[in-house]
Amino acid sequence: xxxxxxxxxxxxxxxxxxxxxxNAALAxxxxxxxxxxxxxxxxxxxxxxxxxxxxxxxxxxxVASMTAxxxxxxxxxxxxxxxGTHPALRPVLATNSLIMAVLFGLGGAALVLGxxxxxxxxxxxxxxxxxxxxxxxxxxxxxxxYLQYLVQADYSFAVTNTAWLLGxxxxxxxxxxxxxxxxxxxxxxLTAWIIGxxxxxxxxxxxxxxxxxxxxxxxxxxLRATSFGLKSHVSQFMGVGxxxxxxxxxxxxxxxxxxxxxxxxVAWAEMLYYLPGVLVMIQRPVLVRATPAEAAAFAIRVFRxxxxxxxxxxxxxxxxxxxxxxxxxxxxxxxxxxxxxxxxLAAFGIVxxxxxxxxxxxxxxxxxxxxxxxxxxxxxxxxxFALIPTYEGLGAAIARTAAYTVGxxxxxxxxxxxLESRASDLLPRIGDVWWFWTKLTARFARG
Numbered sequence: 001x002x003x004x005x006x007x008x009x010x011x012x013x014x015x016x017x018x019x020x021x022x023n024a025a026l027a028x029x030x031x032x033x034x035x036x037x038x039x040x041x042x043x044x045x046x047x048x049x050x051x052x053x054x055x056x057x058x059x060x061x062x063v064a065s066m067t068a069x070x071x072x073x074x075x076x077x078x079x080x081x082x083x084g085t086h087p088a089l090r091p092v093l094a095t096n097s098l099i100m101a102v103l104f105g106l107g108g109a110a111l112v113l114g115x116x117x118x119x120x121x122x123x124x125x126x127x128x129x130x131x132x133x134x135x136x137x138x139x140x141x142x143x144x145x146y147l148q149y150l151v152q153a154d155y156s157f158a159v160t161n162t163a164w165l166l167g168x169x170x171x172x173x174x175x176x177x178x179x180x181x182x183x184x185x186x187x188x189x190l191t192a193w194i195i196g197x198x199x200x201x202x203x204x205x206x207x208x209x210x211x212x213x214x215x216x217x218x219x220x221x222x223l224r225a226t227s228f229g230l231k232s233h234v235s236q237f238m239g240v241g242x243x244x245x246x247x248x249x250x251x252x253x254x255x256x257x258x259x260x261x262x263x264x265x266v267a268w269a270e271m272l273y274y275l276p277g278v279l280v281m282i283q284r285p286v287l288v289r290a291t292p293a294e295a296a297a298f299a300i301r302v303f304r305x306x307x308x309x310x311x312x313x314x315x316x317x318x319x320x321x322x323x324x325x326x327x328x329x330x331x332x333x334x335x336x337x338x339x340x341x342x343x344x345l346a347a348f349g350i351v352x353x354x355x356x357x358x359x360x361x362x363x364x365x366x367x368x369x370x371x372x373x374x375x376x377x378x379x380x381x382x383x384x385f386a387l388i389p390t391y392e393g394l395g396a397a398i399a400r401t402a403a404y405t406v407g408x409x410x411x412x413x414x415x416x417x418x419l420e421s422r423a424s425d426l427l428p429r430i431g432d433v434w435w436f437w438t439k440l441t442a443r444f445a446r447g
Contacts, residue, residue: 030161031274037168041175042267045189046329048179055260056186059124059251061193064134066244068141071108074233075100076149078225083153084288091215094208096222097146105139124251130190137194140201147204159207163200170196232366238377242403246396249384254392262393265339268324271313272347275306276354287362296419299359305432306351314347342397349404356415368414376407
Protein backbone atom coordinates (compact mmCIF):
# COMPACT_ATOMS: atom_id res chain seq x y z
CA UNK A 1 0.00 0.00 0.00
CA UNK A 2 1.40 3.39 -0.96
CA UNK A 3 0.50 6.40 1.18
CA UNK A 4 -0.06 8.43 -1.91
CA UNK A 5 -2.57 6.06 -3.45
CA UNK A 6 -6.27 6.55 -3.07
CA UNK A 7 -8.01 3.55 -1.61
CA UNK A 8 -11.31 2.37 -0.21
CA UNK A 9 -12.91 4.71 2.25
CA UNK A 10 -15.04 3.22 5.00
CA UNK A 11 -18.64 4.36 5.28
CA UNK A 12 -18.60 7.37 7.55
CA UNK A 13 -21.21 8.78 9.86
CA UNK A 14 -23.27 11.44 8.11
CA UNK A 15 -22.51 13.91 10.90
CA UNK A 16 -18.84 13.78 9.90
CA UNK A 17 -19.42 14.41 6.22
CA UNK A 18 -17.36 17.25 4.91
CA UNK A 19 -18.97 20.67 4.71
CA UNK A 20 -16.48 23.16 3.31
CA UNK A 21 -18.32 26.37 4.27
CA UNK A 22 -19.05 25.31 7.83
CA ASN A 23 -15.57 23.97 8.53
CA ALA A 24 -14.00 26.95 6.81
CA ALA A 25 -16.01 29.29 9.03
CA LEU A 26 -14.98 27.44 12.19
CA ALA A 27 -11.34 27.29 11.16
CA UNK A 28 -11.28 30.89 10.02
CA UNK A 29 -12.87 31.93 13.30
CA UNK A 30 -10.09 30.10 15.09
CA UNK A 31 -7.59 31.88 12.86
CA UNK A 32 -9.03 35.24 13.86
CA UNK A 33 -8.71 34.30 17.51
CA UNK A 34 -5.16 33.00 17.00
CA UNK A 35 -4.20 36.14 15.09
CA UNK A 36 -5.62 38.39 17.80
CA UNK A 37 -3.92 36.48 20.62
CA UNK A 38 -0.62 36.26 18.74
CA UNK A 39 -0.62 40.00 18.14
CA UNK A 40 -1.63 40.65 21.75
CA UNK A 41 1.24 38.47 22.90
CA UNK A 42 3.66 40.23 20.55
CA UNK A 43 2.50 43.59 21.89
CA UNK A 44 2.98 42.46 25.48
CA UNK A 45 6.53 41.30 24.76
CA UNK A 46 7.40 44.39 22.71
CA UNK A 47 6.18 46.74 25.44
CA UNK A 48 7.78 44.76 28.29
CA UNK A 49 11.03 43.57 26.68
CA UNK A 50 11.69 46.19 23.97
CA UNK A 51 12.90 45.47 20.46
CA UNK A 52 15.94 43.46 21.56
CA UNK A 53 14.02 41.19 23.95
CA UNK A 54 11.23 40.76 21.43
CA UNK A 55 13.89 39.84 18.86
CA UNK A 56 15.44 37.22 21.16
CA UNK A 57 12.09 35.49 21.67
CA UNK A 58 11.25 35.70 17.96
CA UNK A 59 14.62 34.18 17.06
CA UNK A 60 14.26 31.25 19.48
CA UNK A 61 10.75 30.41 18.30
CA UNK A 62 11.76 30.80 14.66
CA VAL A 63 14.69 28.41 15.04
CA ALA A 64 12.55 25.84 16.88
CA SER A 65 9.59 26.07 14.50
CA MET A 66 11.66 26.01 11.33
CA THR A 67 13.79 23.09 12.53
CA ALA A 68 10.69 21.15 13.57
CA UNK A 69 9.14 21.45 10.11
CA UNK A 70 12.38 20.45 8.43
CA UNK A 71 13.04 17.51 10.78
CA UNK A 72 9.47 16.19 10.42
CA UNK A 73 10.31 14.89 6.91
CA UNK A 74 6.69 15.78 6.02
CA UNK A 75 5.30 12.52 7.39
CA UNK A 76 2.14 14.51 8.22
CA UNK A 77 1.32 14.58 4.50
CA UNK A 78 1.28 10.79 4.45
CA UNK A 79 -0.81 10.75 7.64
CA UNK A 80 -3.41 12.95 5.98
CA UNK A 81 -3.64 10.81 2.84
CA UNK A 82 -3.56 7.40 4.52
CA UNK A 83 -5.89 8.25 7.38
CA GLY A 84 -8.36 9.76 4.92
CA THR A 85 -8.41 6.86 2.48
CA HIS A 86 -7.71 3.93 4.86
CA PRO A 87 -9.28 4.74 8.28
CA ALA A 88 -8.35 1.32 9.69
CA LEU A 89 -4.69 2.37 9.67
CA ARG A 90 -5.20 5.32 12.03
CA PRO A 91 -4.14 3.50 15.25
CA VAL A 92 -0.90 2.34 13.65
CA LEU A 93 -0.26 5.76 12.16
CA ALA A 94 -0.74 7.33 15.61
CA THR A 95 1.90 5.11 17.23
CA ASN A 96 4.30 5.52 14.33
CA SER A 97 3.85 9.29 14.61
CA LEU A 98 4.77 9.26 18.29
CA ILE A 99 7.96 7.29 17.69
CA MET A 100 9.07 9.27 14.66
CA ALA A 101 8.38 12.60 16.37
CA VAL A 102 10.84 11.73 19.13
CA LEU A 103 13.51 10.37 16.80
CA PHE A 104 13.26 13.11 14.19
CA GLY A 105 12.95 15.86 16.81
CA LEU A 106 16.07 14.86 18.71
CA GLY A 107 17.95 14.37 15.46
CA GLY A 108 16.98 17.83 14.23
CA ALA A 109 18.04 19.42 17.53
CA ALA A 110 21.43 17.71 17.44
CA LEU A 111 21.98 18.82 13.84
CA VAL A 112 21.25 22.50 14.55
CA LEU A 113 23.42 22.52 17.67
CA GLY A 114 26.24 21.01 15.64
CA UNK A 115 25.96 23.73 12.99
CA UNK A 116 25.87 26.45 15.65
CA UNK A 117 29.02 25.01 17.26
CA UNK A 118 30.83 25.30 13.91
CA UNK A 119 29.18 28.56 12.78
CA UNK A 120 28.30 30.51 15.96
CA UNK A 121 26.52 33.34 14.11
CA UNK A 122 23.77 30.88 13.14
CA UNK A 123 22.79 30.91 16.80
CA UNK A 124 22.18 34.66 16.80
CA UNK A 125 22.71 36.73 19.94
CA UNK A 126 20.52 34.61 22.22
CA UNK A 127 21.69 32.75 25.32
CA UNK A 128 22.82 29.27 24.29
CA UNK A 129 20.98 27.59 27.17
CA UNK A 130 17.73 29.07 25.88
CA UNK A 131 18.58 27.84 22.38
CA UNK A 132 19.02 24.33 23.75
CA UNK A 133 15.69 24.59 25.58
CA UNK A 134 13.89 25.73 22.42
CA UNK A 135 15.35 22.86 20.41
CA UNK A 136 14.45 20.43 23.19
CA UNK A 137 10.78 21.09 22.42
CA UNK A 138 11.07 19.79 18.84
CA UNK A 139 9.51 16.33 19.50
CA UNK A 140 6.44 18.07 20.97
CA UNK A 141 6.05 20.43 18.02
CA UNK A 142 6.54 17.66 15.45
CA UNK A 143 4.06 15.30 17.14
CA UNK A 144 1.48 18.07 17.24
CA UNK A 145 1.83 18.54 13.48
CA TYR A 146 1.63 14.80 12.79
CA LEU A 147 -1.50 14.31 14.88
CA GLN A 148 -3.28 17.37 13.48
CA TYR A 149 -3.33 15.77 10.02
CA LEU A 150 -4.43 12.46 11.52
CA VAL A 151 -7.32 14.03 13.43
CA GLN A 152 -8.40 16.21 10.50
CA ALA A 153 -8.80 13.07 8.41
CA ASP A 154 -11.58 12.15 10.86
CA TYR A 155 -13.25 15.52 10.18
CA SER A 156 -12.60 16.55 13.80
CA PHE A 157 -11.69 20.13 12.97
CA ALA A 158 -13.05 21.37 16.31
CA VAL A 159 -10.37 19.36 18.10
CA THR A 160 -7.50 20.57 15.91
CA ASN A 161 -8.80 24.14 16.12
CA THR A 162 -8.79 23.91 19.92
CA ALA A 163 -5.29 22.45 19.95
CA TRP A 164 -4.18 25.23 17.68
CA LEU A 165 -5.77 27.84 19.93
CA LEU A 166 -4.26 26.51 23.15
CA GLY A 167 -0.78 27.77 22.25
CA UNK A 168 -1.55 31.49 21.86
CA UNK A 169 -4.11 31.42 24.70
CA UNK A 170 -1.53 30.00 27.08
CA UNK A 171 1.33 32.28 26.04
CA UNK A 172 -0.86 35.38 26.13
CA UNK A 173 -2.17 34.62 29.60
CA UNK A 174 1.21 33.71 31.05
CA UNK A 175 3.10 36.55 29.40
CA UNK A 176 0.38 39.07 30.17
CA UNK A 177 0.34 38.10 33.84
CA UNK A 178 4.14 38.26 34.11
CA UNK A 179 4.27 41.61 32.31
CA UNK A 180 1.66 43.05 34.69
CA UNK A 181 3.78 41.87 37.62
CA UNK A 182 6.94 43.25 36.01
CA UNK A 183 8.70 39.87 35.89
CA UNK A 184 8.47 38.97 32.19
CA UNK A 185 11.82 37.88 30.72
CA UNK A 186 13.02 36.19 27.55
CA UNK A 187 13.35 32.95 29.52
CA UNK A 188 9.81 33.05 30.90
CA UNK A 189 8.38 34.00 27.49
CA LEU A 190 10.07 30.98 25.90
CA THR A 191 8.80 28.78 28.72
CA ALA A 192 5.26 30.00 28.11
CA TRP A 193 5.56 29.11 24.41
CA ILE A 194 6.77 25.58 25.22
CA ILE A 195 3.90 25.08 27.69
CA GLY A 196 1.38 26.22 25.07
CA UNK A 197 2.75 23.81 22.47
CA UNK A 198 2.70 20.98 25.00
CA UNK A 199 -0.95 21.55 25.95
CA UNK A 200 -2.05 21.49 22.31
CA UNK A 201 -0.14 18.26 21.71
CA UNK A 202 -1.60 16.62 24.83
CA UNK A 203 -5.13 17.42 23.66
CA UNK A 204 -4.49 15.72 20.31
CA UNK A 205 -2.92 12.70 22.04
CA UNK A 206 -5.97 12.42 24.30
CA UNK A 207 -8.38 12.61 21.37
CA UNK A 208 -6.49 9.99 19.35
CA UNK A 209 -6.30 7.68 22.38
CA UNK A 210 -10.07 7.95 22.96
CA UNK A 211 -11.10 7.49 19.33
CA UNK A 212 -8.66 5.77 16.97
CA UNK A 213 -6.37 4.57 19.77
CA UNK A 214 -2.68 3.73 19.54
CA UNK A 215 -1.95 0.48 17.75
CA UNK A 216 1.14 -1.61 17.31
CA UNK A 217 4.00 0.16 15.55
CA UNK A 218 4.58 -0.94 11.96
CA UNK A 219 8.10 -0.38 10.64
CA UNK A 220 7.19 -1.10 7.03
CA UNK A 221 4.31 1.37 7.12
CA UNK A 222 6.51 4.01 8.75
CA LEU A 223 9.12 3.57 6.02
CA ARG A 224 6.46 3.89 3.31
CA ALA A 225 4.99 6.92 5.03
CA THR A 226 8.41 8.52 5.30
CA SER A 227 9.13 7.72 1.67
CA PHE A 228 5.97 9.48 0.55
CA GLY A 229 6.60 12.33 2.96
CA LEU A 230 10.05 12.84 1.50
CA LYS A 231 8.52 13.29 -1.95
CA SER A 232 6.71 16.36 -0.69
CA HIS A 233 9.39 17.30 1.85
CA VAL A 234 11.40 19.21 -0.67
CA SER A 235 8.36 21.42 -1.07
CA GLN A 236 7.80 21.60 2.70
CA PHE A 237 11.45 22.38 3.40
CA MET A 238 11.52 25.19 0.89
CA GLY A 239 8.09 26.41 1.96
CA VAL A 240 9.29 26.78 5.54
CA GLY A 241 12.39 28.48 4.21
CA UNK A 242 10.22 31.00 2.37
CA UNK A 243 8.16 31.56 5.52
CA UNK A 244 10.78 31.57 8.26
CA UNK A 245 14.32 31.83 6.86
CA UNK A 246 14.24 35.62 6.58
CA UNK A 247 13.81 35.98 10.34
CA UNK A 248 16.66 33.56 11.01
CA UNK A 249 18.81 35.55 8.55
CA UNK A 250 17.94 38.89 10.14
CA UNK A 251 18.62 37.60 13.66
CA UNK A 252 21.96 36.16 12.61
CA UNK A 253 23.17 38.98 10.34
CA UNK A 254 21.62 42.09 11.88
CA UNK A 255 21.04 41.13 15.52
CA UNK A 256 18.13 40.78 17.90
CA UNK A 257 17.06 44.44 17.91
CA UNK A 258 16.63 44.60 14.15
CA UNK A 259 14.83 41.24 14.21
CA UNK A 260 12.55 42.61 16.93
CA UNK A 261 11.51 45.47 14.62
CA UNK A 262 11.13 43.22 11.58
CA UNK A 263 9.16 40.66 13.60
CA UNK A 264 6.50 43.30 14.27
CA UNK A 265 6.00 43.81 10.53
CA VAL A 266 5.92 40.04 10.07
CA ALA A 267 3.42 39.65 12.93
CA TRP A 268 0.90 41.83 11.07
CA ALA A 269 1.75 40.28 7.70
CA GLU A 270 1.01 36.84 9.21
CA MET A 271 -2.66 37.61 8.63
CA LEU A 272 -2.04 37.11 4.91
CA TYR A 273 -1.20 33.45 5.60
CA TYR A 274 -4.18 32.63 7.80
CA LEU A 275 -6.82 32.57 5.07
CA PRO A 276 -4.98 30.23 2.66
CA GLY A 277 -3.75 28.19 5.62
CA VAL A 278 -7.32 27.51 6.73
CA LEU A 279 -8.53 26.71 3.24
CA VAL A 280 -5.64 24.31 2.61
CA MET A 281 -6.63 22.40 5.73
CA ILE A 282 -10.35 22.45 4.97
CA GLN A 283 -10.21 21.49 1.31
CA ARG A 284 -7.74 18.63 1.70
CA PRO A 285 -10.27 15.83 2.49
CA VAL A 286 -12.25 16.76 -0.63
CA LEU A 287 -9.23 17.04 -2.94
CA VAL A 288 -7.71 13.76 -1.76
CA ARG A 289 -10.87 11.87 -2.77
CA ALA A 290 -11.68 13.84 -5.94
CA THR A 291 -10.88 13.08 -9.56
CA PRO A 292 -8.46 15.52 -11.24
CA ALA A 293 -11.33 17.37 -12.93
CA GLU A 294 -13.34 17.62 -9.71
CA ALA A 295 -10.27 18.72 -7.76
CA ALA A 296 -9.46 21.43 -10.28
CA ALA A 297 -13.01 22.82 -10.24
CA PHE A 298 -13.20 22.87 -6.44
CA ALA A 299 -9.70 24.29 -5.90
CA ILE A 300 -10.26 27.04 -8.47
CA ARG A 301 -13.54 28.15 -6.89
CA VAL A 302 -11.94 28.35 -3.45
CA PHE A 303 -8.86 30.09 -4.86
CA ARG A 304 -10.84 32.84 -6.56
CA UNK A 305 -12.77 33.71 -3.41
CA UNK A 306 -9.56 33.68 -1.37
CA UNK A 307 -7.82 36.03 -3.79
CA UNK A 308 -10.53 38.67 -3.41
CA UNK A 309 -10.50 38.44 0.38
CA UNK A 310 -6.68 38.64 0.45
CA UNK A 311 -6.74 41.79 -1.68
CA UNK A 312 -8.99 43.51 0.86
CA UNK A 313 -6.70 42.50 3.71
CA UNK A 314 -3.63 43.78 1.85
CA UNK A 315 -5.26 47.21 1.49
CA UNK A 316 -5.93 47.33 5.22
CA UNK A 317 -2.25 46.61 5.98
CA UNK A 318 -1.02 49.18 3.47
CA UNK A 319 -3.19 51.98 4.81
CA UNK A 320 -3.04 51.09 8.48
CA UNK A 321 0.71 50.37 8.78
CA UNK A 322 1.58 53.49 10.88
CA UNK A 323 -1.16 52.78 13.40
CA UNK A 324 -0.45 49.05 13.50
CA UNK A 325 3.30 49.35 14.02
CA UNK A 326 3.80 52.55 16.05
CA UNK A 327 0.56 53.30 17.87
CA UNK A 328 0.15 49.71 19.05
CA UNK A 329 3.76 48.56 19.50
CA UNK A 330 5.56 51.81 20.28
CA UNK A 331 7.86 54.40 18.73
CA UNK A 332 10.82 52.00 18.83
CA UNK A 333 9.13 50.02 16.04
CA UNK A 334 8.64 52.85 13.53
CA UNK A 335 11.01 51.10 11.13
CA UNK A 336 8.43 48.32 10.72
CA UNK A 337 6.00 50.60 8.82
CA UNK A 338 7.78 50.45 5.48
CA UNK A 339 8.57 46.79 5.97
CA UNK A 340 4.90 45.95 6.55
CA UNK A 341 3.79 47.84 3.45
CA UNK A 342 6.22 45.87 1.32
CA UNK A 343 5.12 42.58 2.90
CA UNK A 344 1.47 43.41 2.21
CA LEU A 345 2.21 43.27 -1.52
CA ALA A 346 2.95 39.55 -1.14
CA ALA A 347 -0.76 38.80 -0.55
CA PHE A 348 -1.50 37.55 -4.07
CA GLY A 349 1.60 35.41 -4.31
CA ILE A 350 0.94 33.83 -0.91
CA VAL A 351 -2.62 32.81 -1.76
CA UNK A 352 -1.64 31.45 -5.16
CA UNK A 353 1.39 29.50 -3.97
CA UNK A 354 -0.21 28.06 -0.85
CA UNK A 355 -3.57 26.98 -2.27
CA UNK A 356 -2.52 25.68 -5.68
CA UNK A 357 0.56 23.83 -4.41
CA UNK A 358 -1.50 22.17 -1.68
CA UNK A 359 -4.06 21.07 -4.28
CA UNK A 360 -1.31 19.37 -6.28
CA UNK A 361 -0.04 17.55 -3.17
CA UNK A 362 -3.56 16.36 -2.31
CA UNK A 363 -3.85 15.04 -5.87
CA UNK A 364 -0.64 13.04 -5.36
CA UNK A 365 1.62 15.29 -7.42
CA UNK A 366 4.07 16.40 -4.70
CA UNK A 367 7.02 16.85 -7.06
CA UNK A 368 5.09 19.30 -9.21
CA UNK A 369 4.07 21.26 -6.13
CA UNK A 370 7.72 21.35 -5.12
CA UNK A 371 8.71 23.02 -8.37
CA UNK A 372 6.74 26.20 -7.68
CA UNK A 373 7.92 26.35 -4.08
CA UNK A 374 11.48 25.87 -5.35
CA UNK A 375 11.18 29.00 -7.47
CA UNK A 376 10.20 31.00 -4.39
CA UNK A 377 12.94 29.40 -2.31
CA UNK A 378 15.67 30.32 -4.79
CA UNK A 379 14.53 33.94 -4.69
CA UNK A 380 14.28 33.89 -0.86
CA UNK A 381 17.84 32.62 -0.41
CA UNK A 382 19.36 34.66 -3.23
CA UNK A 383 17.81 37.98 -2.29
CA UNK A 384 18.17 37.22 1.41
CA PHE A 385 21.93 36.91 1.18
CA ALA A 386 22.12 39.87 -1.19
CA LEU A 387 19.89 42.32 0.69
CA ILE A 388 19.70 41.49 4.42
CA PRO A 389 23.35 42.22 5.38
CA THR A 390 23.00 45.75 3.94
CA TYR A 391 19.32 46.63 4.25
CA GLU A 392 18.46 44.40 7.23
CA GLY A 393 14.70 44.13 7.83
CA LEU A 394 13.79 46.15 4.75
CA GLY A 395 15.86 43.80 2.60
CA ALA A 396 14.14 40.81 4.19
CA ALA A 397 10.71 42.27 3.38
CA ILE A 398 11.69 42.83 -0.26
CA ALA A 399 13.10 39.30 -0.52
CA ARG A 400 9.97 37.70 0.93
CA THR A 401 7.55 39.62 -1.27
CA ALA A 402 9.56 38.93 -4.43
CA ALA A 403 9.83 35.24 -3.53
CA TYR A 404 6.10 34.72 -3.08
CA THR A 405 5.30 36.64 -6.24
CA VAL A 406 7.61 34.46 -8.33
CA GLY A 407 6.47 31.26 -6.58
CA UNK A 408 2.80 32.13 -7.05
CA UNK A 409 3.28 32.69 -10.77
CA UNK A 410 5.02 29.31 -11.06
CA UNK A 411 2.28 27.55 -9.07
CA UNK A 412 -0.41 28.98 -11.32
CA UNK A 413 1.37 27.76 -14.45
CA UNK A 414 2.02 24.26 -13.08
CA UNK A 415 -1.48 23.86 -11.65
CA UNK A 416 -3.24 24.78 -14.89
CA UNK A 417 -1.07 22.46 -16.95
CA UNK A 418 -1.26 19.54 -14.52
CA LEU A 419 -5.02 19.63 -13.91
CA GLU A 420 -5.85 20.80 -17.43
CA SER A 421 -7.34 24.16 -16.53
CA ARG A 422 -7.08 27.57 -18.12
CA ALA A 423 -5.35 30.51 -16.50
CA SER A 424 -8.44 32.59 -17.18
CA ASP A 425 -10.44 30.21 -14.96
CA LEU A 426 -8.50 31.52 -11.97
CA LEU A 427 -9.38 35.17 -12.50
CA PRO A 428 -11.31 36.36 -9.44
CA ARG A 429 -15.03 36.96 -9.66
CA ILE A 430 -17.13 38.77 -7.08
CA GLY A 431 -19.69 36.00 -7.41
CA ASP A 432 -17.30 33.53 -5.81
CA VAL A 433 -17.38 35.40 -2.52
CA TRP A 434 -21.18 35.46 -2.71
CA TRP A 435 -21.17 31.71 -3.47
CA PHE A 436 -19.03 31.07 -0.42
CA TRP A 437 -21.27 33.23 1.77
CA THR A 438 -24.52 31.62 0.59
CA LYS A 439 -23.11 28.14 1.15
CA LEU A 440 -22.03 29.17 4.62
CA THR A 441 -25.34 30.73 5.65
CA ALA A 442 -27.33 27.87 4.15
CA ARG A 443 -25.34 25.38 6.14
CA PHE A 444 -25.90 27.17 9.44
CA ALA A 445 -29.60 27.67 8.62
CA ARG A 446 -29.89 23.86 8.39
CA GLY A 447 -28.10 23.53 11.72
